[in-house]
Amino acid sequence: MVKSLxxxxxxxxxxxxxxxxxxxxxxxxxxxxxxxxxxxxxxYYAPVNRPPSLRYWLGTDSRGQxxxxxxxxxxxxxxxxxxxxxxxxxxxxxxxxxxxGYIGGKTxxxxxxxxxxxxxxxxxxxxxxxxxxxxRLSFFPLAVVMGLLGWPWDSRLFRSQILSLKERKLTYxxxxxxxxxxxxxxxxxxxxxxxxxxxxxxxxxxWSLGLEVTLSVLGLTNxxxxxxxxxxxxxxxxxxxxxxxxxxxxxxxxxxxxLFTALYLLSVSINEYVDPRIRYQQGSF
Amino acid sequence: MSLIExxxxxxxxxxxxxxxxxxxxxxxxxxxxxxxxxxxxxGCGKSTLLKTIYGYVEPPLYVEKGGIKYNFRDFRVDxxxxxxxxxxxxxxxxSYITQGSxxxxxxxxxxxxxxxxxxxxxxxxxxxxxxEKLLKDRLSSLGLPEEVLERYPxxxxxxxxxxxxxxxxxLFNPEVILADEPTSALDVGVQLEVLGLFLKIHKENKNTIxxxxxxxxxxxxxxxxxxxxxxxxxVEVADTRSLFKTPLHPYTxxxxxxxxxxxxxxxxxGIPGAPPNLAFPPDGCRFHPRCPFSFDLCAEEVxxxxxVCENHQVACHLRLRDExxxx
Amino acid sequence: MASGxxxxxxxxxxxxxxxxxxxxxxxxFIIPRMATDMSPIESAISRAMAQGQYTDPRAVEKLRNTxxxxxxxxxxxxEQYVKFWGNILRGDLGPSFSSFPTPVMDLIRNxxxxxxxxxxxxxxxxxxxxxxxxxxxxxxxxxxxxxxxxVTINALxxxxxYIMALLLLIVFSYxxxxxxxxxxxxxGIVPRRDWSFFIDVLKHAFLPALSLLLVGIGGWxxxxxxxxxxxxxxxxxxxxxxxxxxxxDIFSNYIMRNAMLPQITGLTLQLGMIxxxxxxxxxxxxxxxxxxxxxxxxxxxxxxxxxxxxxxSIVAVSFGTLIIDLLYPLLDPRIAY
Numbered sequence: 001m002v003k004s005l006x007x008x009x010x011x012x013x014x015x016x017x018x019x020x021x022x023x024x025x026x027x028x029x030x031x032x033x034x035x036x037x038x039x040x041x042x043x044y045y046a047p048v049n050r051p052p053s054l055r056y057w058l059g060t061d062s063r064g065q066x067x068x069x070x071x072x073x074x075x076x077x078x079x080x081x082x083x084x085x086x087x088x089x090x091x092x093x094x095x096x097x098x099x100x101g102y103i104g105g106k107t108x109x110x111x112x113x114x115x116x117x118x119x120x121x122x123x124x125x126x127x128x129x130x131x132x133x134x135x136r137l138s139f140f141p142l143a144v145v146m147g148l149l150g151w152p153w154d155s156r157l158f159r160s161q162i163l164s165l166k167e168r169k170l171t172y173x174x175x176x177x178x179x180x181x182x183x184x185x186x187x188x189x190x191x192x193x194x195x196x197x198x199x200x201x202x203x204x205x206x207w208s209l210g211l212e213v214t215l216s217v218l219g220l221t222n223x224x225x226x227x228x229x230x231x232x233x234x235x236x237x238x239x240x241x242x243x244x245x246x247x248x249x250x251x252x253x254x255x256x257x258x259l260f261t262a263l264y265l266l267s268v269s270i271n272e273y274v275d276p277r278i279r280y281q282q283g284s285f
Numbered sequence: 286m287s288l289i290e291x292x293x294x295x296x297x298x299x300x301x302x303x304x305x306x307x308x309x310x311x312x313x314x315x316x317x318x319x320x321x322x323x324x325x326x327x328g329c330g331k332s333t334l335l336k337t338i339y340g341y342v343e344p345p346l347y348v349e350k351g352g353i354k355y356n357f358r359d360f361r362v363d364x365x366x367x368x369x370x371x372x373x374x375x376x377x378x379x380s381y382i383t384q385g386s387x388x389x390x391x392x393x394x395x396x397x398x399x400x401x402x403x404x405x406x407x408x409x410x411x412x413x414x415x416x417e418k419l420l421k422d423r424l425s426s427l428g429l430p431e432e433v434l435e436r437y438p439x440x441x442x443x444x445x446x447x448x449x450x451x452x453x454x455x456l457f458n459p460e461v462i463l464a465d466e467p468t469s470a471l472d473v474g475v476q477l478e479v480l481g482l483f484l485k486i487h488k489e490n491k492n493t494i495x496x497x498x499x500x501x502x503x504x505x506x507x508x509x510x511x512x513x514x515x516x517x518x519x520v521e522v523a524d525t526r527s528l529f530k531t532p533l534h535p536y537t538x539x540x541x542x543x544x545x546x547x548x549x550x551x552x553x554x555g556i557p558g559a560p561p562n563l564a565f566p567p568d569g570c571r572f573h574p575r576c577p578f579s580f581d582l583c584a585e586e587v588x589x590x591x592x593v594c595e596n597h598q599v600a601c602h603l604r605l606r607d608e609x610x611x612x
Numbered sequence: 613m614a615s616g617x618x619x620x621x622x623x624x625x626x627x628x629x630x631x632x633x634x635x636x637x638x639x640x641f642i643i644p645r646m647a648t649d650m651s652p653i654e655s656a657i658s659r660a661m662a663q664g665q666y667t668d669p670r671a672v673e674k675l676r677n678t679x680x681x682x683x684x685x686x687x688x689x690x691e692q693y694v695k696f697w698g699n700i701l702r703g704d705l706g707p708s709f710s711s712f713p714t715p716v717m718d719l720i721r722n723x724x725x726x727x728x729x730x731x732x733x734x735x736x737x738x739x740x741x742x743x744x745x746x747x748x749x750x751x752x753x754x755x756x757x758x759x760x761x762x763v764t765i766n767a768l769x770x771x772x773x774y775i776m777a778l779l780l781l782i783v784f785s786y787x788x789x790x791x792x793x794x795x796x797x798x799x800g801i802v803p804r805r806d807w808s809f810f811i812d813v814l815k816h817a818f819l820p821a822l823s824l825l826l827v828g829i830g831g832w833x834x835x836x837x838x839x840x841x842x843x844x845x846x847x848x849x850x851x852x853x854x855x856x857x858x859x860x861d862i863f864s865n866y867i868m869r870n871a872m873l874p875q876i877t878g879l880t881l882q883l884g885m886i887x888x889x890x891x892x893x894x895x896x897x898x899x900x901x902x903x904x905x906x907x908x909x910x911x912x913x914x915x916x917x918x919x920x921x922x923x924x925s926i927v928a929v930s931f932g933t934l935i936i937d938l939l940y941p942l943l944d945p946r947i948a949y
Contacts, residue, residue, distance in 0.1 A: 113628065117635035119881065120933070122925040124888040125906065129643050129922060132915055153881060210772035214892055217774060218910060241782070256775055264770035268834070341854060375856040383854065388847035392946055393869050402865065406857045437945045453855065 009269055019265025026259055030076035038066055040073040040226045049245050059247040062238040071251050073226040078209055078259065081143050081227065085208035086201045088147020089154070094197070096151065097158025098185060102166065112159075118152040124214065131220035138222045142215075146208040154200045161196060165189050195270060202267040206260055213256060228252045228259075286356050288461065288493055289315035289338065294351035296337050299344075303564040307333035309517035310351070312590055315461070320487055320494045322508035322525070324501055324540065326560050330517040331497045332384060335463050338495070339381045340374070355379075357460055376407055380454035382464040384497075386447045390438035396449060397434035400456075407457060423452050427482055444475040448482065455486045462486070464496045468503055480507050501544055505529055510596075513537045516561050516571040519590055523597040533599040535576045570602065578603050622938060629934040636926045640919060641696055705920035708909075716920035719905060726796055727901030731890050734821050735879075738828030743875055745829070746836025747868050753841065762837070769830030773889040777823040777896035784819055791819045794898030820897045824889060835878060839871040846870075873944050880933040887925055 009016040038045060044064030052059040058067035100111040130145060165171060165188075174184050209228075215221050216229025223230050231252040235241075240248045296308040307330040315321055323331045333346065342348055355362040357378050383389055390399060404416045411419070421431055427448045438446065447467065454462055464483070468476040480503065487494055498504055504511050505525060512522040513534065521534040532538045539556045558575035561567055567574055573583040582602045590600040699706065705716040745761065752758040768776075785793035797803065797812050843849055844867070852862045894903025902921055909917040941947045 113631055114635065116628075117632045117639070120632055120884060120926050120929045121636050121639065122884055122887055122922055122929070124891065125918060125922040125925060126640065126643070128906070128910060129640065129915070129918055132910065132913060132918065133643055206770060210774075213772055214774050218895075218907065220910065241786070253775055253778070257771060260770035260772065261767070264766075268766070271838075339854070372856055375854075381854050383847070383851055385847070389851035391848045391852070391866050391870070393873075393944060394865060398865070402852070402857045402861045403855060405861060406855070439946050 009273055013269045013273070015265045016269035019262045019269065022258055022262035023266065026075055026079070026255075026262060029072050030079055033069070033072035033076045036069045036072060038069050040070060041224055049243070052247055058251050059245075061235070061248045062240070062243075062245065063234060067247060067251050070226050070231060071255055074228050074231055074252065075255055075259065077139070077225065077227045078212070078255075081139065081146075081212055082205035082209045082263075084140070084143035085146035085150060086204040088144055089150035089204050089208075090197060090201055092147070093151035093153075093155040093200070094158055094193075096155040098162055098189070100155070101159040101162030102181070102185065104163075108159075112156075115152045115155055118149070121149065123149050124211065127211065127215060128218070128220060131215065139225050139227075142212070142221060143208070146211060150204055150208060154204070157196065157200065158193065161193055162189060165192060195273070199267050199270045202263050202270070206263045206267070209259070209263075228256050287314040288317045288356055289313075290354040290356075291315075291338070292351055292354065294334075294337060294353065295349040296333055296342065296346060297349055298333075298346055300564075305563045306349070306517055306566070307346075307563055308337060309566075310587075311517075311519055313512060313519060313522065315493060315495060316510075317460075317493060318491050319510055320483070320496065320508045322504035322511040323495065323497045323514055324504055324511055325499065325514035326556075327499060328560055328563070329514045330563070331514050332465050334514070335381070335465050335495065335497055338461075339379055339463055341381070376403075376454075376459065377457050378459050379461040379463060380457070380459045382450055382454050382462065382467050384465040385470050386450045386467075387443060387470065388438075389450060390446060392438055394437070395434065396436055396438065396441075400434070400453065403453060403456065420452075420456065423456055424449075426485070427452050428478070443471055444478070447471060447475075447479055451479070451482055451486070455490070458490050458492070460492050462492060462494045464494060466497055466499070468498065469500070476503070483507060501540055513540070516566055517563060518571060518587075518600065520572065520601065521597075521599045522590070523599075527594075527597055531597075533593060533597065533604050534572075534601045535578050535603070536572050570600075582606075625934060625937060629930050633927055633930045636930075637700070637923055638693075640922050640926070641693065700923065705923065706916045708914050708917045708920075716917050719917065720902065720920055720924060723900060723902050723905045726899060727890060727894065727903065730817065730820060730824070730894070730899065730901060731886065734824040734828060734890070735886055738825050739832050739875070739879060741825075742829040742832025743836045743868075743872065746833040747840050747863065747871060749833070750837040750840025750871075751844065751863060751867065762833075765830050765833050768826050769834065771827060773823070773827055773892045774896065776827050777820070777893045780819050780823045781896055792816050796900050817899075820893050820899050823893050823896075824886075827889065828886065831882070832875065832878075836871060836875060839874060840867055843867050843870055873940075876936060876940060876943065880936045883929045883932050884925075887929065 006020075010020055033040075042065075046056065046060045046064050046066050048060060048062050048064050050056055050060045052067075056066050056068065058071060061067055061070075096111060096115065100108045100115075126149065127142075127145065170188060171184065174188055179187075212221070212227060213229035213232070216223070216227055217232050217236070219233055221227075221230065223233060229252075232249065235245070235248040235252070238245075238248075240246070291311055291313040294308055294311045295306060298305040298307060309330075311334060323334065325331050336342065336346065337348060338353060352364045354364075355374070355378070357374075362374065390396060400420055401413075404411070404413065408416060420434075424431065424433065429445065429448050429452065433441065433445060433449065441449070447470075451467070454464075467483070468479055471479060483494055483496070484507065486492070496504070496507065508525050510523065511525050511528050513520050513528075513536065515536050521528065521532070521537050523533075528537065529541060532541055536556075543556065556575065561571055561574070567584075569582070569584045569586055570576070570579070570588050573579040576583065580602070586602070588600040588602045588605060590598050591605060592598045593604050703717060705720070708714050708716050708719055745765070749758045749762050771779075781793060784791050792798070792815060794816075796816050797809065798816075803809060849862065849866050852866050857866075890901070891903035891906060893899070894901045895907045898904060902924075906918055906921050908914075909921075
């Protein structure tokens, strides 16, 4: 089902195609990281502050690292980070939304109040608090924490989908033919939720990546670990802009813009695809 | 001179790579001061025809060929689709009642605001107080209390909403009122009242009403003339009386015979088969796969709508053949 | 209107709001107490000791006690919790560590106006502009200028607040020195109520506001455009078109009035994000609002200050949501209390 979705969108929608191509570029760069001749944690192995040249494609930075290879690691780590955070939050959102929507009644009210409490949490500040308490959050736990904080918005979405599915004839038919609640949810509802799941997955990736960049720039994450955010942090620490080492900042910023734009294009086109009314209105020849 | 002359009109919906010809080569003349009914199954093109008569042609609907001429009391329009004075015609000379009036009113504003918008768009030479008086008269003649203007649409019943829609469409005394299934969503009792309202408007203003219904019993009570459509073609047009007494087209016959009669003990019959896919209609006469009387010519040649007796036209090889034999 | 029903509904919603505040504040309370490996006190002490000052064990003990009181960590967890709420209800958010003993509340009070100003102006402007543009483009989907506008705004949308702020700073402060690069007003000037000061403030606020605006418009724009695409197909819009009503009337009364409603609800969901974005932008531009306050607090490990800002934000967002929720039925006649 996912394959046909992707295939059709690549053909029809320029935006999806562009986003897809950009994503492939980024994934390619990330895969390159496995072939990197340098260890991302080592520093001062290359001459400092060299501008981009044939030897160092994106130049070197003030810590003696090759910006190009650092970027491959940064992109890889960023993507993995986004995937983990999005996966965790999707699962929680799905669970919450489905239980709340299906059971309804008092359980629903209680769960929704808990949900709302998490929506009002200022995530940035809370993660800063966590960062201060636990000192230099390392990568993997941070992604999980993002997941634990990023679900409330979308759980409402899943909940309303389930609510409307519940009222539809297909539920009654399934019920009357004796399907167990479990199979109704898994076999009938979930396929309907796949497109929404996909689009919120990508949205969540964008959100958590943005947050990671912010946190790293503020110096709250594991700064030895190469990500887009930590690269910007080090560039700022070494006053890259003032010293004229523009490539050190330009690379992560460009990487960020490309990554975010790619994800965004994908999400928007999937969103519109999911919505049949918009497809119809575009007219077709 | 007829009020509306539809000449070889074809309109189609473009979907992916298919063209669905919902109106195919329709020739029809609509006269002054008559109530014309258009009957037929769902999907036969009645609504599309009505939309094109109104000039409401938006993608994916396109007019392929043909045209419509209008001879209004004070001016003529030769081609509504390229007409620049479309705005002076819409709602003033012709008005339109859509199928299903449940959601046609703006849910977040009071009913009276809709009428004020109508006034702003169509009758600026009437000042507001005169307009309001006209509006209230019209509403009360349709059995609506004045308070309905202060209500929101969700506070009104289906019947009231339908009456408001009828009031809006007859407000500027247009020469033609087009009504698409105005009674389909209503209870039977309300249906009767609404039909009565149409008659009343027709009598008071001497205008023409074109009404679509898949329910023949509605048409037989209201219309002076009835046209029967099948798969995008008009297959029979006649005065109501002669259509129901002596239906000439096999499809019309089957439609009429499928109506239950009070006190009848006849077995209820449907029409066998299903309407054709308008993207790929059958060759020749479109009804021939389901027609109990079809013969070889029917599969080859499209029958032309011809006048067979006085004021009675039919498009059927059977009748035409008989005609020729008799002549 | 049955006022009894209205009153009970309103009270119910207020109660709900308070419960939400209660739960989220409790979550914030729990965080430092989850640190099993190294409590914040120990880390504060080890930092102080690294500076080579406190080597006398009695002094260290005293420091520990003071910090415990200040952090609210003395006694059992339950006692801490009760004291915590007692303080908050009195408006006491504790002392700031980095500016000890200035109360957190005072520091917040000084920074708050700057943030509120920036926040309110940019939120309202981006909501209004984004929605109007989205509505116009949604109605004219196939025109070329509409498509162009859409692509431009959408290109800005995925850019994170920090990067947008950084970009604007680089372009309009370094490359083209049109605007000041930071602060709320020129250093050294004493704030006074006159025209030239006001202009100075505006000049300094321009880039931060622009940065927030550009990113914010995109979100509302996209949402509105999608909504309008839906609404165009609704029966009442089709009918209004059939009745040949004035295009302006159709746009404002039929399309926009209906499309606005979900966008107002959307505002409540976005309040949290808008707040975070404002903080980040303030940091880039050195704007002396809550954002900068928080950043300095991070640098100096001033846990109490951050917690204070967090609680404030929770309360503000909750009440903001409550107000919007209560006002919503006034705009949608289909919903009665």
